[in-house]
Amino acid sequence: MTAFLVILVIILFGISVWQMNRIFQLAKVKPSTHSEIASDKDNNTQGYLMMGFLAFMYILTIVTFWLWGDVLLPDSGSEHGVKIDNLMLISMIVIFFVGILTQWLLHYFAFVYRGNKNKRATFYADNDKLEFIWTIIPVIVLAGLIIYGLFTWTDIMNVDKDDDPLIVELYAQQFNWKARYGGNDNTLGEANVRLIEGVNQLGVDPADPNGQDDKIVTELHLPVGRKVLFKMRSQDVLHSAYMPHFRAQMNCVPGMITQFAFTPVVTTEEMRQNDKIVEKVAKINAIRTEKSKALTAAGEEPLDTYVFDYILLCNKICGVSHYNMQMKIVVESEEDYKAWLAEQPTLAEQLSK
């Protein structure tokens, strides 16, 4: 596939250079004006090329969607993500409509009004009515988008304490993630980097009774259908907790606690059955098998088969291994979640070891 694309691009490039060369050859007639100033012949060819460019843009759009439409993120795994996706869709429709229209006008005018010695441009300096129209239309459209966007934003960012969300701390450090659960009381113990000592890697205050039953893990498990309120901390530099499948992201800032809440509504198992994910995983595994062949031929270990999992990525440049700072997220049923959590040791147990 890659090789095919490479060859395709090179061939198309070759053709365009050859064609352009031909155009220039044809355009070579003795100039009536200075040879470095566009002649009517130039205006003509360049005008046609403008239409060609418009076609190129439209074709590029269609081809990229056809080739790569399947790389986009699948349906949202969180409740609020559906709203974001909806707003995104509306914005995209507006953008494509305006984009296609204005690009057409721009390039079509460039073609139709290409210069000619016998033509005369129209002295047209102002039209208040026209300008009012294209000021007011963006105002109305944008007002709609702003209002919709702000309602969505407020809805996402305001966490209602009455929902009784599950409290989870996301703790970032170069270059890994840890998660801390509040334990039975669903309350996190106070923590500060100055208290980091030995196994107490997150600096939880040993004197805080709320912290005794906290559980620190390196894999994030979430019960489906319950709101989770993430409290984010970082111990060294800025990080960003990015969970693209849940349309969730928040920076982790040393010296302060940031927060983000969402309700996961699709379990990992369900997401694995999602049509788009099935297709995507098949495509990825085809690529990996191909690569593995080359690797085994070179006497190296083949790649593992890929199985879909939700991921948490770092999305704020944080140092040399920024590109590999990740944590697996498992969304599962309430029972599975409880069973998993019960196996994890509490902080008190860890500290007393």
Next chain:
Amino acid sequence: MSAHAQVHAVEDHHDDDHGHHHKETFVTKYIFSQDHKMISKQYLITGLFMGTIGILMSLLFRLQLAWPDHKFTIFEIFLGKWAPEGVMDPSIYLALVTIHGTIMVFFVLTAGLSGTFSNLLIPLQIGARDMASGFLNMVSYWLFFLSSVVMLFSLFVEAGPASAGWTIYPPLSALPQAIPGSGAGMTLWLTSIAIFIASSLLGSLNYIVTVINLRTKGMSMTRLPLTIWAFFVTAIIGVVSFPVLFSAALMLIMDRSFGTSFFLSDIYIAGEVLHHQGGSPVLFEHLFWFLGHPEVYIVILPAMGIVSEVMATNSRKPIFGYRAMVASILAIAFLSTIVWGHHMFISGMNPFLGSVFTFTTLLIAIPSAVKAFNWITTLWKGNLQMNTAMLFSIAFVSTFITGGLTGIILGDSALDINVHDTYFVVAHFHLVMGISALYGLLAGVYHWFPKMFQGRMMNKKLGYIHFWVTAIGAYGIFFPMHFVGMAGLPRRYYTNTNFPYFDDLADINVVMTIFAIITISVQVIFLYNFFHSIFYGKKGPKNPWNSTTLEWTAEMKHIHGNWDGPIPHVYRWSYDYSKLNKDETDYVIPGQDFIPQNVPLQDNEDEMDH
């Protein structure tokens, strides 16, 4: 005091000055020149040199992104110890993206674009003999040169250049323990930028004073070409916002070297707790983006001015809606200073602020839309002369629209959550400010080359080849990049092979890199055309594009003071293209479709109030 008297006074002074030129040596003419035309060329050539380096850096990391498993000899040649056996080190990857961003934003698109054309055009288009202060202008260039040297020098320090991203967010940029590039490399980066800011401020103050005080008789503000309006407002934004970056840089230097805690608090790194307490990295983000956002308008406004001018000239039509164009420049400038928070929706600042910044950010789309529609209408019923500069101007509008539209998504706080810091952002700003501003720069170079190099013109055919390959290549690189971002891939990843989930993006990365290689290669044609034409370009007529503005009435041969005789007076705005006489039988000047600004009002024309 009336502006009128002032203009007269200035004029008289210049008339006195005229005639007794100082004897110029090589040093005063080519090196420590105080002549705005020479300084503009110095800016341009330094900018092109820095741009070449910045773009070659992007070539290196594009290769790495497309073929992460491959060993490249070219890495070993350019990166030396940072690419043992042709495998790029992750830290030098971050350094490359950091310095690429810094160089392109500050050194090429701020100094190279605004510095070049503000210097060349402000005195020539307003009818002045030179800048208000030739000396400060010279100091401004040499500070820029010094900051370029310091920045390039930082590439060669032991622990590597700054690599915390061009936004240099602390604590990463403050702590050498966090990343090797935050040692001497970051110190030099901050030094370089501090010098750069000084240079920019001296330049901007000079531009402002010159535009306000040195306009020739008759050149009222409403008769200024849009280029001058753009440079003038750009300079004002620069003066308002650059000092804030300076203070941020200074505070960062203090945190790094003198133990203060402006931006640092509660940090445990490399096995120890640092003493810093009470600072906030979010404060730095506020200060940085208070410059950083106006900065993108500092980059794009001069390009807009150039495009407006080139487009009107080559359409043989007045720019459509001159007053709306000026008003939108002012509106953009004002709004640009109150939208910085849209870079920080998910930084941890109060979500209510996010709402406010969403509102102001989407407002800025309105004057931008007005500009785009006015450019399109300028083409309507024109008689388009497809010179290379015109092609780049049309392409500017195209990329500005495409890139600007995706801004509607990024400016919406709710949508930003999921595309923030992904390749979607990279695609957006490269199209809307990187490529667009470069097109503005290139349009300016092709258009005013004859003015810069005493009548010599650049080769048309090479220009066409340069344009078409660049136009196709730019979309070829950045259009597919939106898909990568919407797939959820974060930016500044050395490789994405650690996430099997992103394995299917490999194809797109290869395609983008191939387009990048083609696009970068064709810039060699431009550089050849540029430098070859300086010496061997064909001499054209004095006013090759039949333009109305004053610079084409100045002497072709560069003399100090620009006009051999008295300064021309101005009687009309700068867009009298294809204006017909009262009977509408012919142009006002028969057989000539433009009326230069220094031509008095004719008996057979209507005076128009624009």
